[in-house]
Amino acid sequence: MHSNKIGTLYVVATPIGNLQDISLRAIEVLKKVDRVAAEDTRHAMQLLNHFSINKPTLSLHEFNERERVGVLLAYLQQQGESVALVSDAGTPLISDPGFLVVREAKAVGIPVVPVPGPCAAITALSVSGLATDRFIFEGFLPAKEEARRQRLTLLRHEKRTLIFYEAPHRLLDTLQSMSTVFGSQRKAVVARELTKVHESVLAMDLAALIAWFTSHPDQQRGEIVILVTGAEEEKQHAKEVIPKEALAILLEELPLKQAVALASKITGERKNVLYELALSMKGNA
Ligand code: SAM
Numbered sequence: 001m002h003s004n005k006i007g008t009l010y011v012v013a014t015p016i017g018n019l020q021d022i023s024l025r026a027i028e029v030l031k032k033v034d035r036v037a038a039e040d041t042r043h044a045m046q047l048l049n050h051f052s053i054n055k056p057t058l059s060l061h062e063f064n065e066r067e068r069v070g071v072l073l074a075y076l077q078q079q080g081e082s083v084a085l086v087s088d089a090g091t092p093l094i095s096d097p098g099f100l101v102v103r104e105a106k107a108v109g110i111p112v113v114p115v116p117g118p119c120a121a122i123t124a125l126s127v128s129g130l131a132t133d134r135f136i137f138e139g140f141l142p143a144k145e146e147a148r149r150q151r152l153t154l155l156r157h158e159k160r161t162l163i164f165y166e167a168p169h170r171l172l173d174t175l176q177s178m179s180t181v182f183g184s185q186r187k188a189v190v191a192r193e194l195t196k197v198h199e200s201v202l203a204m205d206l207a208a209l210i211a212w213f214t215s216h217p218d219q220q221r222g223e224i225v226i227l228v229t230g231a232e233e234e235k236q237h238a239k240e241v242i243p244k245e246a247l248a249i250l251l252e253e254l255p256l257k258q259a260v261a262l263a264s265k266i267t268g269e270r271k272n273v274l275y276e277l278a279l280s281m282k283g284n285a
Contacts (some may be wrong), residue, residue, distance in 0.1 A: 006084075007077070007083060008112075009083050009084040009105045009113070010029050010084045010114075011085050011086045011113070012026050012086050013090060013091040013116055014026065014118070014202045015089065015090075015195065016118045016194060017194060017195040017196035021195055023116075023117075030051070030053050033081075034083065035058055035083045035084070036058070036073070037059075037084070038085075038086050038128050038238070039092075040059070041059045044086055045057065045198045047253070058071070060072070065099075065101065069104050070246045072101055077110060084115075085098050090117075091117065097102060118195070120165065120225050121225060123194050125163060126160060128161075128230075130229050131161050131189070132161065134230075138164050140166065145173065145177065148177050149180065149181055152181040152182070159232075162168065164227075168223075171213060174226065175190075175213065175226070176210060177212070185205050185206070187205050188205070188206050188226060188227060189201060189226070190202045190207055192219070192222050193222040194225070200202070244277060246263045247263045247274060247278055248279060250263055
């Protein structure tokens, strides 16, 4: 595919465990490109060998991505080569290297073409039984307890389904932090070893998940996605109920106007709404 033309950067998703999940198009693209940029070249070679593909590889991992960007852009721009970017598993850039390359390639007008395929987060979500209409992907949480809790605290009231990646040796600690921050009754799902022999998807509340994994240490292995159900619809009525309660207390002690002004300050509800409410409460008294 050498030419004077600028090359194309293909972002190619690869299986997350089961090699049969590679797409026909991914194979075709890997066969036709000039070079494969891979997170781990040995790992990529295994994949390429499996499909009898023989290509020069170039490593691109989190520690050398910055310096490799220039090299890759030179292959694409100056040599007119086409390059496939793959990671160890799943979709590149999703908790994997590749962002800098894609950003820079696009900035200089190199065509960037997706070759979609597996992604552990979406695979887990699709069988989790949790709401799929709105979700957020949070990747890996910080490894340190304090930082992890802080991050989770920011997500405490998030209503969308939450998706996290986690390393097996941190599973219990993370479930524990989630239980502390989200409450032990919050429903969650631990999806392990997806598409592999020991695939399992366990849905329980956080307390039950902690108990289960504590009593099954052999199950704390492998690759893991944790999904947590979104915070319950925050009591939509909170604004109505709390202002009403505040008003009722204040009206016992204060004139109506003052009670309304204070209730508005306390609850954030608009004064005219509270005024109407106060009048109706007085009327019913
Ligand atoms: N780019 C990948 C993707 O598209 O899913 C993710 C790469 S990230 C470095 C690796 C993490 O993804 C693992 O620690 C685990 O949380 C999750 N993961 C990857 N493969 C998985 C699998 N087969 N089952 C469950 N989780 C998996």
